[in-house]
Amino acid sequence: MLIGPQNLPSRLEELRGRIEAAARAAGRDPATVQLVAVSKSQPAESVRAAATAGVTDFGENYVSEAKAKLAELEDLPLRWHFIGSLQSNKTRVVAERFDWVHSVDRFDIARRLSDQRPHYARPLDMCIQVALVPERTKGGVAPAELADLAARIAPLPRVRLRGLMCIPPPQPDAVAARAMFARLRELLLQLNAAGFALDALSMGMSGDFEAAIAEGATLVRVGTALFGERA
Numbered sequence: 001m002l003i004g005p006q007n008l009p010s011r012l013e014e015l016r017g018r019i020e021a022a023a024r025a026a027g028r029d030p031a032t033v034q035l036v037a038v039s040k041s042q043p044a045e046s047v048r049a050a051a052t053a054g055v056t057d058f059g060e061n062y063v064s065e066a067k068a069k070l071a072e073l074e075d076l077p078l079r080w081h082f083i084g085s086l087q088s089n090k091t092r093v094v095a096e097r098f099d100w101v102h103s104v105d106r107f108d109i110a111r112r113l114s115d116q117r118p119h120y121a122r123p124l125d126m127c128i129q130v131a132l133v134p135e136r137t138k139g140g141v142a143p144a145e146l147a148d149l150a151a152r153i154a155p156l157p158r159v160r161l162r163g164l165m166c167i168p169p170p171q172p173d174a175v176a177a178r179a180m181f182a183r184l185r186e187l188l189l190q191l192n193a194a195g196f197a198l199d200a201l202s203m204g205m206s207g208d209f210e211a212a213i214a215e216g217a218t219l220v221r222v223g224t225a226l227f228g229e230r231a
């Protein structure tokens with residue numbers, strides 16, 4: 001089926017229904033789960049259609065693609081989340097134009113974002129990406145190094161450390177997926193026991209957001225289940 005702006009409202013309604021059902025099944029208030037619509041490779045007109053249908057938060061992976069798209073959509077009061085891997089020479093656009101960054105796994109990136117965050121904007125909300133399974137390609141800090149990294153980021157003046165993010169490799173079933181997300185929640189609880197006050201768990205994509213919600217996700221990053229397959 002071709003997903004165009006015309007059938008986006010019904011896709012959104014179905015997606016919201018699934019998010020709500022997963023939250024209720026976990027005994028959670030559905031309002032505590034924020035949908036971040038992942039719009040990478042989608043044209044600005046699809047973002048506009050989703051915004052018209054009521055989506056407020058969008059996620060982008062690539063700085064140059066996002067820069068052009070944000071410029072086209074400047075008239076809309078949207079919250080933008082950067083969720084891709086970030087090179088140090090691309091931090092400025094994210095610091096200036098985004099509301100959240102989910103994918104920080106190095107101190108120097110966090111420091112640059114803090115330095116470059118304009119003073120007219122509120123501090124940039126930030127999650128640390130954790131590699132639950134050692135993986136070369138997708139980034140993320142190893143769990144053993146997480147507490148040190150969090151302790152260095154937390155005092156930065158122009159960012160606000162909010163929580164953790166993960167992109168686990170596809171799991172064979174929902175039980176295995178939940179086990180992954182439970183580990184991220186556990187790491188967040190450990191940090192909070194050590195004195196942090198983190199409130200965000202960015203976990204769950206189209207294939208596994210229900211399992212993530214069952215384990216406490218507060219931000220779910222969903223692309224294909226809303227916009228259809230990427231070109």
Ligand SMILES: *Cc1c(COP(=O)(O)O)cnc(C)c1O
Pocket residue numbers: 038040061083084167205206207221222223224225
């Ligand atoms: C592409 C992407 C998503 C969305 O994936 P879907 O499977 O299309 O829902 C979520 N998070 C990250 C980091 C991504 O790169």
